[in-house]
Amino acid sequence: MANPREKFSKIYDKYIDKIYRFVFLKVSSQEIAEDLTSEVFLKTWRFFKEKGQEIENIQAFLYRTARNLVTDHYRQKGRIRIVSINNPLIIDPRQDLERDSELNSDIEVIKMVMSDLKDDYQNVLIMHYLDDLSIDEISELLGKTNGATRVLVHRALKSLKKALKDKVEEV
């Protein structure tokens, strides 16, 4: 049986991209996203070492920790959420340059629009469409019923659609 370090090493490899992306989309700064993501895994590792058996759903635990840390980050000194379009995005290097440029532009727009949405909407959109979490998993994570989560995802998508439309009209 693998020891806790080996087990956590696999967990880290599996979730680091997702958690980083989840945090990055909320703070829009590579530096802050790295700091907060690092803290998420450090806290989880400390808890995992002592009470690893008690964590039933490690994915839910990581997202919950990430959400709390992002909330704390904004709470401290009353930080305002600012979306910068100058932050470099780390994109899969296999894409060619033309596609990169198009992709970057799309990403910037969607990132900017999403950051204006309600926190709950952002969370469900990221979890469901980006991180491929099922409605069941999101329900458990948010402490909501499946029905309520489905409604939340639907409303979030509708809200994003409207925000994108507004953005296009604005341009």
Next chain:
Amino acid sequence: MTETQIIKKIKKLKAIKPRSDWVLLNKRQILGEERRIEIFPFLRPVYAGLFCLLFLVGLFEFSQESLPGDSLYYLKKITEKSQIIFSSEEEKPRIKLELVNKRLEELDQIVQENEVRKLASALKEYRASVSEVDNKNLIRAMTTTSDWMIVKEIIKNEEQLQTEYGVVLGEVSKEESGFIPLREQVKQEVERSIEDLKERSLNEEDRALLEEAKEYYEEGDYNKAWEKISDLSQKRVLTE
């Protein structure tokens, strides 16, 4: 824009990835550092103490190879001084003689390696070590077989340094006036003994031994001269 198109757009955000070097470094920091801390954290002061102790032991050990004029030489002297302090009164003269020999070995090394810069310090250390051996202890050593072996070794080394390398062991500066190399002290003792034995009534065999001692003395071989005197004295003690 349809929902499917929007979902497609959201999925494009999957291209956002952390820097691969950061991912590795962060993992190492989280798991690696924790590994160090997690092993018996309450023993950390003990580890630190043990580390300091090992470091000091290593330093003292390393200093034993140092030569006069080296920065670690004072540690070597501390070790030797403690050796004298913690030894019994009976052992002290022998340890002091061994130290004289050690100083001569250092001098020899310095001369062979042509470390001119260290020569003055080495001579000073050697003279100081000889001054520690008083006349009473020297005579005692000369009459004890095991200690006499050390004295013989010292005389041999002194001779070698003086004749082969031209090191002037006995040249004294004002503040060190009164210093006499050990070979010279043995010579004086041999001389005194020969003079003393001349005054005594000796049988033929004893006189022959005394003659041999005198010959060795005149040749400058004080070791052998002293050994003849010792043989003679021993015989006299036995017959008396």
